[in-house]
Each structure stands twice: as structure tokens, then as C-alpha cells.
Amino acid sequence: MSGGIPHAEALAAWRARAPAPPQALPLPVPDLLERFHPDRQPGAIVPLRIGASAGLSCRAELAALLHSDSLVEDLDIAGAPLLEADVLVIGGGGAGCVAALTAARAGARVLLATKLRLGDSNTVMAEGGIQAAVGAEDSLQRHFEDTLRAGHFAADKALVAALVSDGPAVIRWLIQEGMSFDLAEGSERMGGTLLRKKPGGATAARLLSYRDFTGLEMMRALREAVLLAPGITLLDRHPALELLTDDRGRCAGAALHDLGQGRTVLARAGATVLATGGAGRLHIAGFPTSNHYGATADGLVLAYRLGAALREVDSFQYHPTGIAWPPSMEGQLVSEAARASGATLVNGLGERFVDELETRDVVAAAILREIAEGRGIAHGSGQGVFLDTPGLERAKPGILGKGLVTLTHLARRAGFDAAVEPFLVRPTLHYQNGGIAIDPEGWSGVPGLFCAGEVTGGLHGRNRMMGNALLELVAFGRRAGRAAAADARAERPRNIGLTHLADWRRALIAQGLPLTRKAPLVFPPYGNFDMATERGRAA
Amino acid sequence: MKVLTDERRCVGADLAAWMAAGGGEGLERALAEPAGIIPAIEAAGLRGLGGAGFPTHHKWAAVAARPGPGKWVVCNGNEDEPGTFKDRFLLSRTPHQVIEGALVAALAVGAATVVLYVNPREEAAVRVLREAVMQWEAHPLLARLSAAIGESLRLLVVTGSGLYIGGEETAAVASVMGGFPFPTLKPPFPAERGVEGAPTLVNNVETLAHAGQILRGGPEWYRGLGLGGAPGTKLFSLSGDVLRPGLHELPMGTPLRSLVFEHGGGMLGGKAFKAVFTGGPSNTLLTAGDLDAPLDFDSLRARGSRLGTGAMIVVGEGTSILRKTAEYVAFFAANSCGQCPPCKIGTHQVSRILERIEGGAGRPGDLQALENLAELLPGSGRCGLVDGAATVLASSLRTFRAEYEGALRRG
Numbered sequence: 001m002s003g004g005i006p007h008a009e010a011l012a013a014w015r016a017r018a019p020a021p022p023q024a025l026p027l028p029v030p031d032l033l034e035r036f037h038p039d040r041q042p043g044a045i046v047p048l049r050i051g052a053s054a055g056l057s058c059r060a061e062l063a064a065l066l067h068s069d070s071l072v073e074d075l076d077i078a079g080a081p082l083l084e085a086d087v088l089v090i091g092g093g094g095a096g097c098v099a100a101l102t103a104a105r106a107g108a109r110v111l112l113a114t115k116l117r118l119g120d121s122n123t124v125m126a127e128g129g130i131q132a133a134v135g136a137e138d139s140l141q142r143h144f145e146d147t148l149r150a151g152h153f154a155a156d157k158a159l160v161a162a163l164v165s166d167g168p169a170v171i172r173w174l175i176q177e178g179m180s181f182d183l184a185e186g187s188e189r190m191g192g193t194l195l196r197k198k199p200g201g202a203t204a205a206r207l208l209s210y211r212d213f214t215g216l217e218m219m220r221a222l223r224e225a226v227l228l229a230p231g232i233t234l235l236d237r238h239p240a241l242e243l244l245t246d247d248r249g250r251c252a253g254a255a256l257h258d259l260g261q262g263r264t265v266l267a268r269a270g271a272t273v274l275a276t277g278g279a280g281r282l283h284i285a286g287f288p289t290s291n292h293y294g295a296t297a298d299g300l301v302l303a304y305r306l307g308a309a310l311r312e313v314d315s316f317q318y319h320p321t322g323i324a325w326p327p328s329m330e331g332q333l334v335s336e337a338a339r340a341s342g343a344t345l346v347n348g349l350g351e352r353f354v355d356e357l358e359t360r361d362v363v364a365a366a367i368l369r370e371i372a373e374g375r376g377i378a379h380g381s382g383q384g385v386f387l388d389t390p391g392l393e394r395a396k397p398g399i400l401g402k403g404l405v406t407l408t409h410l411a412r413r414a415g416f417d418a419a420v421e422p423f424l425v426r427p428t429l430h431y432q433n434g435g436i437a438i439d440p441e442g443w444s445g446v447p448g449l450f451c452a453g454e455v456t457g458g459l460h461g462r463n464r465m466m467g468n469a470l471l472e473l474v475a476f477g478r479r480a481g482r483a484a485a486a487d488a489r490a491e492r493p494r495n496i497g498l499t500h501l502a503d504w505r506r507a508l509i510a511q512g513l514p515l516t517r518k519a520p521l522v523f524p525p526y527g528n529f530d531m532a533t534e535r536g537r538a539a
Numbered sequence: 540m541k542v543l544t545d546e547r548r549c550v551g552a553d554l555a556a557w558m559a560a561g562g563g564e565g566l567e568r569a570l571a572e573p574a575g576i577i578p579a580i581e582a583a584g585l586r587g588l589g590g591a592g593f594p595t596h597h598k599w600a601a602v603a604a605r606p607g608p609g610k611w612v613v614c615n616g617n618e619d620e621p622g623t624f625k626d627r628f629l630l631s632r633t634p635h636q637v638i639e640g641a642l643v644a645a646l647a648v649g650a651a652t653v654v655l656y657v658n659p660r661e662e663a664a665v666r667v668l669r670e671a672v673m674q675w676e677a678h679p680l681l682a683r684l685s686a687a688i689g690e691s692l693r694l695l696v697v698t699g700s701g702l703y704i705g706g707e708e709t710a711a712v713a714s715v716m717g718g719f720p721f722p723t724l725k726p727p728f729p730a731e732r733g734v735e736g737a738p739t740l741v742n743n744v745e746t747l748a749h750a751g752q753i754l755r756g757g758p759e760w761y762r763g764l765g766l767g768g769a770p771g772t773k774l775f776s777l778s779g780d781v782l783r784p785g786l787h788e789l790p791m792g793t794p795l796r797s798l799v800f801e802h803g804g805g806m807l808g809g810k811a812f813k814a815v816f817t818g819g820p821s822n823t824l825l826t827a828g829d830l831d832a833p834l835d836f837d838s839l840r841a842r843g844s845r846l847g848t849g850a851m852i853v854v855g856e857g858t859s860i861l862r863k864t865a866e867y868v869a870f871f872a873a874n875s876c877g878q879c880p881p882c883k884i885g886t887h888q889v890s891r892i893l894e895r896i897e898g899g900a901g902r903p904g905d906l907q908a909l910e911n912l913a914e915l916l917p918g919s920g921r922c923g924l925v926d927g928a929a930t931v932l933a934s935s936l937r938t939f940r941a942e943y944e945g946a947l948r949r950g
Contacts, residue, residue: 069808073857073858074857074858074859074862075856075857075858075859075942077859077862078859078861078862078897078942078945078946078949079861079896079897079898079899079901079945079946079947079948079949080898080899080949081898081899081900082897082898082899082900247866263949265899266898494869495866495869495870497862497866502779502780502807505807505808506782506783506807509782509807509808515808
């Protein structure tokens with residue numbers, strides 16, 4: 001990466017060229033992706049060497065964690081307090097809450113263990129909305145085709161069919177849980193018509209939203225429901241360190257670390273739902289991330305050790321417009337709504353360089369090319385390109401104050417006025433496209449282990465469509481919760497322990513991999529949390 | 540040197556392949572001189588490899604001495620204890636070796652009914668064995684055998700209850716008769732009153748497989764296989780914290796160190812060696828001081844432990860002895876047949892206390908209670924189940940008391 005153009009110079013160039021030129025030159029897209037997409041860089045992808053998906057291509061940073069030894073040993077769980085449940089749900093984001101609610105309503109006694117606190121998750125950061133084919137001109141078939149196409153046809157069709165078919169019922173369920181949605185202009189407040197927007201890459205208006213904080217509104221409703229549900233015991237600040245097995249290899253719960261008491265506890269359960277989310281805090285390829293502190297790929301590490309297969313773990317989504325300056329806000333998301341409304345991207349020479357409405361992977365690669373080729377804008381230690389919000393305000397006066405509330409607020413927190421000065425943005429690590437392979441009931445293939453949400457793979461192929469993440473977590477949270485409650489009625493696990501770790505260590509040794517590297521990460525190394533003790537640092 | 544598990548002998552149910560691999564020789568020699576069988580077994584020093592280590596020729600001679608007809612041979616393949624997986628290997632991979640040994644035994648004791656008594660949960664073994672028996676029934680050797688015994692020989696595959704207790708010899712007899720596998724008081728021994736009240740020889744799968752080989756190779760050859768005066772070879776079911784777990788056939792008398800560090804590839808991840816649960820796992824633990832102990836019946840007995848079935852569950856640093864003990868005692872508690880109150884209630888009580896300690900809810904008096912039970916329980920049942928549970932408890936409590944105390948503090 002070259003030094004880039006100093007911020008003041010770039011500002012001058014941008015002012016001199018305003019308004020920005022109408023269109024940038026067309027780009028050779030395949031070549032652009034090949035040369036500048038972070039996942040295509042040399043050394044970025046390595047094959048997995050052990051486990052159920054040995055040979056699968058995997059992002060190197062993730063593979064290092066997947067090739068690690070456990071944080072706990074058998075001796076650590078002797079004398080550890082034992083908690084009992086029918087269903088253990090690991091993860092207190094959207095998918096975990098939905099799974100816990102569904103399982104509890106099916107009659108299961110549920111333990112819901114979260115790493116941070118209930119609702120501390122990426123669900124609350126979802127701004128755009130949730131997709132569901134509820135429009136008169138829309139259909140499940142169109143939603144199905146749009147999702148497959150956006151994922152470059154790498155998704156599992158049975159999973160996508162399950163996802164889109166659940167869509168309308170999911171919206172009804174959310175409304176029953178008390179979630180609010182935007183209503184169409186002039187609609188009745190009670191019994192009105194839902195407002196629908198068209199998400200990027202869709203053939204119909206299908207995006208349902210609540211202002212520009214849909215995920216937060218969803219989490220508000222789910223959180224309340226979980227706290228009020230009599231069948232759910234909530235364990236805040238209890239990250240999972242390892243899954244447990246019984247003597248027949250069935251998943252039998254998890255070893256949790258009680259951060260409050262500083263000790264390990266065992267949760268024994270007939271069935272377990274993993275809803276641990278993504279991996280943004282691995283900072284793949286050094287990228288900042290839009291993800292919250294808990295997104296450290298713990299679920300992938302634990303399930304893989306137990307024998308679950310993975311898929312598309314070489315595919316991550318880099319959102320084009322993360323904040324590049326100030327450093328304290330680095331990685332936070334500037335919503336796609338800005339570009340969708342007409343905001344342009346401008347390099348240090350004041351030039352437009354990409355069609356801003358291209359897919360996320362293309363726009364991100366184009367920004368990275370500008371930076372790599374010296375046309376980026378240097379500000380402090382970081383580099384980026386301009387998101388021309390003043391230009392947008394000039395073209396559509398008043399839009400920053402009314403439509404893009406969150407964006408205006410972000411600028412204020414960063415210390416400037418979005419109507420006067422452009423944002424400095426660069427791609428930010430946003431979403432894990434792949435994950436644990438599941439069937440349409442959320443079953444991982446390991447007896448007793450179900451998964452839901454971002455931790456799973458197969459729904460989004462190699463690129464996720466906007467609005468499908470919120471739909472996924474409800475649709476598959478419900479499926480996994482229901483299946484887990486039914487599965488937990490089978491026999492109670494006996495002789496629970498960590499027997500799978502001996503085989504795992506033998507596999508590590510057979511491949512000449514060290515036993516010194518430990519995972520899961522639990523918290524990013526810079527996180528100043530209680531857990532970042534000797535164990536966290538060893539990782 | 541491998542005898543039973545030699546790849547050439549692992550031919551599955553194919554009788555022709557077994558004969559081609561040198562099978563049938565032992566039976567031919569036995570038929571040539573039936574009176575020489577028991578002396579040969581005695582000379583070879585074969586002992587009961589199901590765990591007891593009782594001299595095999597005594598059992599055979601006792602049954603042979605009883606008047607016929609109607610005597611039985613039961614080949615005991617009930618194998619269900621944690622960490623033991625040798626019989627299922629023999630039954631599914633080299634069934635003819637076992638059957639030939641059983642036929643030699645039938646000839647030696649004059650029994651016309653041979654029962655292959657197997658654990659129904661070993662579906663592969665049952666399937667292979669049924670196929671193997673069908674092939675024997677069409678073989679002329681069986682007719683010659685019937686003529687030599689003077690009765691028409693029957694070869695039966697009987698699936699037991701699948702319960703651990705069904706491996707005890709009197710329970711096996713009850714199970715073959717179609718009843719629940721309740722052990723009975725001894726005497727009378729099965730040799731006196733076994734299946735249908737008739738004299739019955741009950742031997743473990745591995746013992747009978749060795750018997751056939753002794754007849755084929757001769758007692759001197761067999762004795763020469765062992766180390767330090769112990770005869771023959773032994774199947775060791777190696778598991779736990781070693782790099783290469785699995786079934787290892789080694790000379791009887793192989794030192795523990797050699798089994799763990801040479802054949803087992805050493806401790807997993809280079810961890811320190813802590814202990815070995817042997818046999819059932821119902822015996823006194825072997826610890827680092829026993830690493831040079833020869834693994835044979837007499838040497839381990841001299842050290843206060845026992846060889847048992849040859850199962851060696853290795854425990855390294857990082858694995859909890861308390862959790863292992865709790866697991867095994869829970870197994871015994873779940874598998875007590877319930878006839879003898881001290882066993883039924885005692886194993887359950889021990890298991891309850893261990894689980895309480897392990898689950899972080901132990902109480903101050905718990906260790907004292909465990910010690911009391913470990914002294915009270917032995918000898919209080921018809922069979923050895925409760926003794927095994929008490930032995931492993933007492934041994935782990937004595938040797939690794941700090942782990943119990945640590946768990947009590949942590950809870």
C-alpha cells in the first residue's frame with residue numbers, strides 16, 4: 001500500500017471537482033475481484049488439515065483457530081458445578097433468543113448462555129431490514145431465485161427453500177411478539193399495510209424495516225419475551241469453552257466459563273443449540289470490523305472439534321463503507337442506504353471510480369484498488385475514500401436530516417457535519433457467509449447438536465443478500481429450537497465429558513500441528529475483559 | 540509376535556479361507572489324540588483370559604470328569620465392560636479361530652452342544668458368527684467330531700441380554716437357558732450344574748481361540764511366546780490418553796511401559812503418565828511405580844492388582860481420576876442385577892456420592908462415607924460386581940485423594 005494522498009489535499013481536489021462526474025469508467029469486474037478482493041489474496045486461503053471437512057478451503061486466520069487445541073482439560077471440569085436442562089442454547093443474539101423461546105414453548109427446560117449480556121450481538125446492528133415475500137406482486141419463488149443468484153449459486157437449495165417459505169410466517173410471528181414495522185404511507189396504524197423497500201439484488205420490493213434500526217427493534221421484542229418466559233434460565237457472561245459429549249458421541253451440553261465467579265461450570269443438556277454468530281473480531285486480513293466484541297468464531301471451533309462439517313469458510317463479506325476515521329470509530333458501518341439514495345464514492349483525486357450500486361464485493365474491491373494504487377486518502381494512520389454526503393445533500397436537500405438519521409448521528413459523533421464534509425470510508429469485515437453445515441431442521445450432523453444464525457453455512461452461498469440475515473435468524477432459530485426440544489426428549493446423556501478431545505489431539509499430532517495454540521478465542525486479544533486472563537492470552 | 544490377530548487369520552466368515560490359512564490343524568491334532576488335549580492345555584499354562592486367570596485345564600478336567608451325555612460348552616462373548624474390545628474383534632474378524640477352539644474344548648470335555656454366547660449389541664459379530672456357523676455345519680470335520688464325541692454335535696449362536704452382568708459365568712448359564720442373567724451362588728459351579736443342570740464348560744472367547752492355537756503349535760511353542768515365564772500372548776485393549784489406542788496382541792508378561800510407550804506410541808501430547816485402570820475396570824490402579832511391571836496374571840497379583848480382561852485405560856496428567864472413577868462406579872451401579880441388596884444399594888450410594896463430588900456439590904463427610912463403603916462392600920454379593928466397584932473406588936481414593944479433596948474445595 002502506498003502512502004496515499006493527504007486528507008487536506010484530497011478535500012481540496014474534491015471541492016474543486018464538485019459536483020462529482022456523472023459516471024465512473026466501467027470496470028473489468030472479474031479481474032478486479034481477482035486482484036483486489038481480500039479473500040483472493042495469496043496466502044489468504046489454506047486447506048483444513050484435520051476434522052470432518054479436512055481438505056476444505058478455509059480463510060487462514062480461521063484455519064489457525066480450527067487447528068487449535070482446547071482451552072480445557074478433563075481435570076478442569078472435575079468438581080465443576082453441574083447445571084441441568086433439556087435444551088442448552090449458546091448465544092444471546094437473535095437466533096439464540098428465538099431458539100430458546102421456541103424450545104421453551106415446546107415444553108423444554110432451557111438454559112440460555114451468553115458470552116456478554118442478552119442481546120449483545122450483531123442482531124442489534126442490522127439497520128436495513130428483513131426480507132419476506134409478502135407483497136402481492138412478489139412470490140416465494142422470486143425470493144428463492146434472488147437469494148440463490150446473490151450467493152453465486154453456491155447455497156444449499158433445500159435450506160434456501162426453507163428460509164424463503166418461512167418468511168411470511170416469520171413476520172407474523174415477530175408482530176405477535178410485539179415487534180414494530182414501518183407502515184406504508186397513509187396506512188392505518190392498526191391493521192395497516194407493511195412498508196416494503198427493494199433490497200440490493202432483489203427483483204421485488206421485499207425489505208421490511210423499522211426506521212434504520214430494524215435489528216434493534218427486533219432484539220427489543222425478543223429480549224423482553226425471553227426475560228418473561230418462565231421456562232428459560234438466563235446465564236449472562238457465561239461464554240462456552242468446549243462442548244461436552246456423552247459416552248456415545250452425542251453432544252451433551254457445554255463447559256461454560258462463569259465470568260462473574262471466575263470458574264468453569266458444566267451445563268448438561270439433552271440437546272444443544274449453537275447460535276454464536278460470526279467471526280468479525282478475527283480481523284481477517286487486518287480489516288476493521290462492524291461486528292461486536294463477541295464475534296470470535298467460537299461456535300465454529302467448538303462444533304468442528306465435535307465432528308460437524310463446515311462449508312464456504314473461505315468466503316467473508318466485506319462491507320464497502322465502514323468508517324476509516326476517526327480511529328475510535330473505525331469499522332463501524334455507514335448504512336448502504338446512503339449509496340442507495342445516491343451518495344457517490346470519490347478517490348483522492350476527486351474522481352468517481354465505481355458504480356456505487358454494484359454488489360458489495362465489487363464495490364469493496366474497487367475501494368481497495370484505489371487505496372492500493374495510491375489514490376486513497378490518508379488521514380492519521382488510516383486510509384480510505386470519500387463517501388460524498390455533502391453532494392447527496394445538495395442533490396436531495398433535507399435527506400440527511402430526515403432519512404439518514406443514523407448516518408448524521410455518526411458524523412456528529414466523529415466530530416464533523418455530514419452536510420459539509422464527506423465521510424472517509426474503507427471496507428469493513430461484516431459477515432461470515434459460510435459456517436457449520438446444517439440440514440433444514442438446523443441439525444449439524446452431530447447427534448444432539450443444532451445450529452442457527454450466522455454460525456451456520458449454506459444459506460447465503462458466497463455472498464449474502466441484504467435483509468436475509470434477520471430472516472435467517474428467526475426462521476432457523478425457530479427450526480433449531482423446535483428440533484432441539486423434540487430431540488432432547490430422547491434419553492438423558494450419561495457419562496458426559498470431553499472424550500472427543502483425545503481423538504482431536506491425536507489428529508493434531510498426526511498432522512504435526514502444535515498443541516500449544518488454544519481456542520476458542522472467546523474475546524479478541526485487545527478486549528479488556530475478565531476472560532482475557534492467562535487463557536485468553538495463550539490463544 | 541501376533542498369533543490370534545495375525546492378518547492372515549483375519550478372514551471373516553469364510554471357512555475355506557480359514558482352512559487355507561492353516562485352520563483346522565488344531566482340530567485335526569485333537570481328533571488324532573483326544574486324550575492328549577487337556578494335558579497339552581495344562582502344559583501350555585493357558586489361563587482364563589476373560590479376567591479371572593483361572594487355569595483352564597482345571598475347568599476342562601472338571602467337566603470331562605462328569606458323566607455325559609448332554610454336556611455343554613459355552614463360549615462367552617458377552618463382553619460389555621468399559622475399555623474392553625478384544626472379543627468383538629475376534630468374533631467379527633476371525634470367528635473360525637474361536638469356533639475351532641470351542642470345538643477342541645467340546646471334544647476334550649465330551650460335550651455335544653457348543654453355544655456361542657454373544658452380546659447382541661455387537662451386531663457385526665453376531666452376523667459374522669451366524670454365517671461362520673452355517674459354513675461349519677456343512678464341513679466334514681464336524682461329522683468326524685460328532686463321531687468322536689459319540690453324540691451329534693450342535694453349534695448354536697445365542698445372543699444374550701446385552702447386560703454386563705451376563706458375562707459372569709453363572710449368569711451366562713442362566714441367560715443361555717433363556718432367563719434373566721442372575722448370577723447364582725457358587726458352588727455349584729457350572730462344571731457341576733450348568734445349562735439345563737448339565738455339566739457345562741464356560742470359557743471366554745479369547746481363551747478358546749488360544750486353545751485351538753495351542754493344539755496346532757504345541758505347548759512348548761505356546762509357552763515360548765510369552766516373556767519371563769508367563770506363557771503365550773495376550774490381547775490388550777489399550778485406550779485413554781495414549782497416542783495409538785487400540786487392540787495390541789503382545790507376549791504375556793510385556794512390561795506396562797512397553798505397552799504404553801512403545802506399542803501405544805507414548806502419552807498423548809507428551810503428558811505425564813498418571814495411572815492405568817486395568818481389567819473391568821474393577822481392579823487396583825497401576826501407577827507410575829508399576830510401569831516396569833510385567834503384564835501377566837501373577838506379576839500383577841503380586842502387586843495387589845489384577846490383569847483382568849487385559850483392558851488398559853491409561854490416564855495422563857490433565858485427565859481426572861475422580862471423573863473416571865465416578866464413570867466406572869456409575870457403570871457398575873447401573874449394571875448391578877439387584878439380587879443382593881448390599882450391591883444394589885451400595886454401588887448406587889457410592890455412585891451418588893461420587894457424582895455429587897464431581898458435580899461440585901460434595902459435602903464434608905463424603906470422603907469418610909466413601910472410605911466406609913469401600914471397606915463394607917467387598918464380599919457382600921453373590922458375584923464379584925460389588926467387589927470390583929469397591930476395589931476401584933478404594934484404590935483411586937487411596938492413591939489420588941488430593942483430587943477428591945480438590946473437587947470438594949472447588950464446589
